[in-house]
Amino acid sequence: MQLYLAPMEGVVDHQVRDLLSALGGLDGCVTEFIRVTDNLLPRRVFRRYAPELDNQCLTPSGTPVKVQLLGGQPEPVALNAQRAVQAGALALDLNFGCPAKTVNKSDGGACLLRQPERVNAIVAAVRAAVPESISVSAKIRLGFEDTSRYLDNALAVSEAGASELTVHARTKSDGYKPPAYWEYIASIREAVSIPIVANGEIWSPADFERCRAVTGCERFMLGRGLLARPDLARAIRAQVSGEDYTPMAWPEVCQLLHRYYRMSQPHYPTKHNGNRIKQWLMYLQREYPQAATFFEQIKREREPARLEAAFKTAA
Ligand SMILES: Cc1cc2nc3c(=O)[nH]c(=O)nc-3n(C[C@H](O)[C@H](O)[C@H](O)COP(=O)(O)O)c2cc1C
Structure with missing residues (x-):
């Protein structure tokens, strides 16, 4: 397969x-x-x-x-x-x-x-x-x-x-x-x-x-x-x-998203800062209700320091 x-x-x-x-x-x-x-x-x-x-x-x-x-x-x-x-x-x-x-x-x-x-x-x-x-x-x-x-x-x-x-x-x-x-x-x-x-x-x-x-x-x-x-x-x-499997929990998903934010941030101008993670959060909402809350929190945010702080509380 x-x-x-x-x-x-x-x-x-x-x-x-x-x-x-x-x-x-x-x-x-x-x-x-x-x-x-x-x-x-x-x-x-x-x-x-x-x-x-x-x-x-x-x-x-x-x-x-x-x-x-x-x-x-x-x-x-x-x-x-x-x-x-x-x-x-x-x-x-x-x-x-x-x-x-x-x-x-x-x-x-x-x-x-x-x-x-x-x-x-x-x-x-x-x-x-x-x-x-x-x-x-x-x-x-x-x-x-x-x-x-x-x-x-x-x-x-x-x-x-x-x-x-x-x-x-x-x-x-x-x-x-x-x-x-x-x-x-x-x-x-x-x-x-x-x-x-x-x-x-x-x-x-x-x-x-x-x-x-x-x-x-x-x-x-x-x-x-x-x-x-x-x-x-x-x-x-x-x-x-047929193995037992524990699905990835939100804190781990949030860490993944945080890694993506840090990797992608240098490549985008300030006015688009955070857009890629907001986009990913839209998909994540389907599985993780916490993603919807996090999205609401940061949807208008572009400031790197504030986005970093939001990640700390989101996990
Ligand atoms: C935002 C977006 C961008 C896509 N870009 C491409 C692409 O560049 N090349 C391609 O062959 N398919 C593209 N697709 C189609 C996907 O590869 C896939 O065929 C489609 O999403 C159905 O699979 P899914 O139901 O698992 O998402 C795109 C789909 C979406 C939603």
Whole structure:
């Protein structure tokens, strides 16, 4: 069984990957998407999204990281894939799921799911452009407006030579609204020969069990669930192996958040200070009522000294 941390633009940066992978239970991570238009991106862009490139594509605790690209034209995506490999990438992932308007206007992400032949051309171009030793995978939703082409898109990815396919079991129109339609993942798994990673709405070990039963998959990607419950991967593994498990308590979660605050703070201007932890607290509220109280306390706070003091009382 494999458990991956989902890519989340503006949320799961390299520091979050570092903190969550250090907790254990994860087999891999994916960077936020790097948008490709017509230009060849400078190496520094890849390094900014994936500082792990300088550490053999591993988080500090040794979890592999894939570099994700998003673009609508085979040639520029393939050339940038080569550039990512030159910068040190060992595994690439191609994004065909992003619902953001700005992204779809610039012709990338989920809108490509309306044209499976284009999905196929992009994956094939990247596969051909990089050495065999570099793995190329893709991530799709079930469709753009509807699910009519979900199998075509899955086949488009597998026939283009990808080694793995992640399926976020919703269409672009579904956004992030529950439920996730895991039953479609089961049909994809039966129709294609490459490993399928099931994704969407796994918030607890019980959700995981249901998703596993419905999809028949052995690979899973956890997004918002891992932010709401940072030890979710560990808890899932304990459930699978039948071990007793004590969930992470709030003081430990608060320490993790504090570490993130200290790591991220130097990188943001004062007016955005604390925004990243406020964002994480929004996810944590789902599992920890204390997170809601802490959020209320600091929501308008930007002063480093006052935020530091708030952490002392929050734990
Ligand atoms: C804020 C946010 C940013 C996301 N950014 C990306 C991204 O950069 N690349 C990608 O493939 N998916 C992205 N996703 C989708 C997630 O990887 C995942 O497919 C989705 O959240 C469903 O999984 P979950 O229910 O476990 O959260 C994003 C999702 C959210 C909520």
